[in-house]
Amino acid sequence: MAADKDLNELFLDTLKDIYYAEKQILKTLPKMAKAAQSEKLQQAFQKHHDETEGQIERLEQIFELLGKPARGKKCDAIEGIIDEGKEIMDEYKGTSALDAGLLAAAQAVEHYEISRYGTLKSWATKMDLKQAIKLLDQTLAEEKKTDELLTKVAESEVNYEAAA
Ligand SMILES: [Fe+2]
Ligand SMILES: [Fe+2]
Numbered sequence: 508m509a510a511d512k513d514l515n516e517l518f519l520d521t522l523k524d525i526y527y528a529e530k531q532i533l534k535t536l537p538k539m540a541k542a543a544q545s546e547k548l549q550q551a552f553q554k555h556h557d558e559t560e561g562q563i564e565r566l567e568q569i570f571e572l573l574g575k576p577a578r579g580k581k582c583d584a585i586e587g588i589i590d591e592g593k594e595i596m597d598e599y600k601g602t603s604a605l606d607a608g609l610l611a612a613a614q615a616v617e618h619y620e621i622s623r624y625g626t627l628k629s630w631a632t633k634m635d636l637k638q639a640i641k642l643l644d645q646t647l648a649e650e651k652k653t654d655e656l657l658t659k660v661a662e663s664e665v666n667y668e669a670a671a
Contacts, residue, residue: 518630519575525623526566527579532616533559535589539613542596545606547660552613555653562649565642572638588615610661617654624650 536559540552570577592612599605624647631639 523580524582528582528585529563531585558649562646569639614657620650
C-alpha cells in the first residue's frame, strides 16, 4: 500500500474537483436561466449563479488557508451531469417538458455538490481545519437551500405544466 498519500492530499484533490465543478456550474447557470420558461425557475437559476460566485471565493479562501494555489482538476462527474442538461435543452426546446427537464438536471448538480461539500466538511472536521469547516458549511447550507427551492418550484408549477 502506498503510504505517501494521506487524507490531506485527498482533501486537496477533492477541493480541486469541486473548484473545477463550481466554475463549470457558474458558466452553465446563465444558459439554463435563459432556456427556462418559468419565471420562478429563471429567478432560481439567477440567484444561484450569484451564490456560486461566492462559493468559488470561499473555495479560494480554503486553498489559501492550506497555503496552496487555487487550481481546478477536471471533474468528469460534473461534465457528465452538465452534458445531460445540455442534451435536455436541445431535445426539449420549445416543449412543455423543458422546464421539468432543466429542474431535474439542476437538482442532479445540487445533489453532486451536497455530496462533495458534505464529504469535505467531514474530512475538515477530522483534520481539525476549523476555518475551512465554517466555509464549507456555509456553502453546504446554500446548496441544500437551492435544492429545496428547486423542489418547491417543481411542485408548484413546472411539473404540472409538463403534465398538462
Ligand atoms: Fe455550488
Ligand atoms: Fe449549487
